Amino acid sequence: MTDHSYFTIDNLGLLIAAGMVVIAAGISVLMKLGVAKSLVWSMVRSFVQLLIMGIVLEYVIRQQNVWLVVGLIAIMLIAAVQITMSRAKGVPKGLVPIVLLSLVVTMLIMISIVAELIVRPHPWYAPQVVIPLTGMMLGNTVSALALAMSRFFESMRERYEEVGTLLALGATPWEAARPSVMSSIRLGMLPTIANLASAGIVTIPGMMSGQIIAGGNPLDAARYQFVILTSFSALTLLAGAIILALVYKRCFISYDRYLMPQPAQPLSVRDMLNLRKAVHSGAGNGPAHGTGTGARP
Amino acid sequence: MSPNPTPPAPHLFEASHVTAVMPQQGGDHTVFHDLSFHVDTGEVVDITGPSGAGKSTLLTAFARLNAHTTGTFALDGKDSDSFTPQQWRVRVSYLPQTSTLIGDTVADVIRLPWTLAVRQGERKQEPADMLADEHIRQLLDAMGCADIQLDRNPRDLSGGQAARVSLARTILTKPRVLLADEVDAGLDEENADKVADLLKRAAEQGAGVVRIRHRAPDGRANRIMVLSGGELSEQQAASAAQGEGRRA
Numbered sequence: 001m002t003d004h005s006y007f008t009i010d011n012l013g014l015l016i017a018a019g020m021v022v023i024a025a026g027i028s029v030l031m032k033l034g035v036a037k038s039l040v041w042s043m044v045r046s047f048v049q050l051l052i053m054g055i056v057l058e059y060v061i062r063q064q065n066v067w068l069v070v071g072l073i074a075i076m077l078i079a080a081v082q083i084t085m086s087r088a089k090g091v092p093k094g095l096v097p098i099v100l101l102s103l104v105v106t107m108l109i110m111i112s113i114v115a116e117l118i119v120r121p122h123p124w125y126a127p128q129v130v131i132p133l134t135g136m137m138l139g140n141t142v143s144a145l146a147l148a149m150s151r152f153f154e155s156m157r158e159r160y161e162e163v164g165t166l167l168a169l170g171a172t173p174w175e176a177a178r179p180s181v182m183s184s185i186r187l188g189m190l191p192t193i194a195n196l197a198s199a200g201i202v203t204i205p206g207m208m209s210g211q212i213i214a215g216g217n218p219l220d221a222a223r224y225q226f227v228i229l230t231s232f233s234a235l236t237l238l239a240g241a242i243i244l245a246l247v248y249k250r251c252f253i254s255y256d257r258y259l260m261p262q263p264a265q266p267l268s269v270r271d272m273l274n275l276r277k278a279v280h281s282g283a284g285n286g287p288a289h290g291t292g293t294g295a296r297p
Numbered sequence: 298m299s300p301n302p303t304p305p306a307p308h309l310f311e312a313s314h315v316t317a318v319m320p321q322q323g324g325d326h327t328v329f330h331d332l333s334f335h336v337d338t339g340e341v342v343d344i345t346g347p348s349g350a351g352k353s354t355l356l357t358a359f360a361r362l363n364a365h366t367t368g369t370f371a372l373d374g375k376d377s378d379s380f381t382p383q384q385w386r387v388r389v390s391y392l393p394q395t396s397t398l399i400g401d402t403v404a405d406v407i408r409l410p411w412t413l414a415v416r417q418g419e420r421k422q423e424p425a426d427m428l429a430d431e432h433i434r435q436l437l438d439a440m441g442c443a444d445i446q447l448d449r450n451p452r453d454l455s456g457g458q459a460a461r462v463s464l465a466r467t468i469l470t471k472p473r474v475l476l477a478d479e480v481d482a483g484l485d486e487e488n489a490d491k492v493a494d495l496l497k498r499a500a501e502q503g504a505g506v507v508r509i510r511h512r513a514p515d516g517r518a519n520r521i522m523v524l525s526g527g528e529l530s531e532q533q534a535a536s537a538a539q540g541e542g543r544r545a
Binding site for chain 2: 257
């Protein structure tokens with residue numbers, strides 16, 4: 001990996017970066033912005049998470065074992081589902097299988113087309129190709145899905161009069177939900193399309209930057225980036241369409257009657273810890289400190 | 298009075314054992330329990346009663362739109378479960394109190410029901426111009442809506458016009474039973490009168506019309522029912538009898 005012109009970052013570099021955050025946090029304290037704690041905490045968290053990811057990736061790439069790759073992807077999928085559910089606001093319970101299904105389908109398509117048809121690595125499961133691709137795609141899809149699902153249920157709540165009128169005129173649930181489905185898919189796609197259009201002018205996308213810093217040929221990097229951006233936008237649309245096609249019926253009950261499901265309480269790690277405390281000691285007082293929300297490797 | 302033992306012929310529309318239980322914090326709230334109701338072809342039946350008695354709930358239950366109601370409903374003696382929800386609502390059509398006009402022009406608003414899958418088959422049998430602007434124009438004129446241009450944006454309509462467009466949209470779908478939820482609320486006397494005429498005409502053309510009303514009786518109802526305290530009862534004949542002598 002580190003054979004050619006490649007500038008590594010030493011520990012001093014890490015310290016300097018961390019120092020910048022500490023200074024920023026200091027400014028925050030002085031100006032009473034109230035973000036100092038979360039800033040430092042997020043820094044520590046990201047450092048630990050990235051370090052773990054780095055160690056795990058190094059190991060997996062060295063091993064070149066199919067099952068390790070599959071296992072790592074499975075863990076990433078579960079984390080992606082958890083993050084999607086925690087980011088989506090006002091969605092009902094029981095959507096986990098649907099989110100998982102849509103992520104698995106898009107991921108399988110992504111691996112078979114982007115990795116195997118376009119990049120064609122040897123061996124086919126080459127972790128240094130498959131895993132970063134999966135990670136980037138999941139990151140992209142997760143935010144789009146969370147956005148689309150939140151918007152969908154919000155829109156279905158707002159449109160209750162329209163939905164009622166449509167049903168009264170003989171509309172099927174799909175016909176009554178369609179405007180909400182369309183607008184939420186569109187909203188979920190917006191960031192992806194914006195990325196696609198601004199790439200190369202406003203920004204050098206992360207992947208391309210990384211490849212160039214790692215000493216890659218900028219033209220090769222551009223090709224890679226193009227493939228990633230375009231295929232990801234197609235896959236994001238697909239994931240959104242799958243989810244909404246499976247989810248819209250949740251706004252209706254038997255005999256096609258309109259009934260919005262109760263939004264699920266977002267259950268974070270902190271809630272679960274509090275719950276356990278309450279169960280064990282009968283005194284669930286005050287929010288636990290520093291447990292964060294949903295930390296997963 | 299309400300339990301009618303073995304009627305000779307089925308009513309046009311009949312509802313029985315209609316119960317509404319609304320979920321609330323700290324236990325469910327029963328709005329009404331085991332109500333019966335019927336309406337026949339050509340009849341206009343008014344439902345009155347205090348606010349919160351569940352009049353709208355009752356009507357949405359009839360159209361089987363309400364998630365918190367149960368009951369048995371039949372059209373010409375045929376149980377609603379033998380219809381698809383869409384077929385049922387095409388025949389037993391609920392008209393909400395607020396006019397929700399979907400579309401960029403009045404013509405689009407009126408056409409909307411024919412864009413739905415449930416009427417796609419029907420559309421082929423209708424005259425080819427069913428959805429043509431001239432046809433809609435004629436129908437609206439015949440309904441006393443000559444003052445409403447088809448290319449108007451529905452948002453620019455007055456309250457009375459919007460109510461009539463909403464009503465026209467439902468009437469033109471020719472429902473067997475028309476459930477009008479206080480469609481004259483907030484209208485001046487003149488517009489309320491026009492709306493009442495439209496409904497009366499729909500009844501004369503063979504529909505059964507059920508109206509929720511808060512206003513004083515307008516002489517168009519064949520029967521007036523009162524929903525109050527969870528009970529549905531027919532109002533005393535004194536005022537209803539006057540309804541027979543129809544004076545506009």
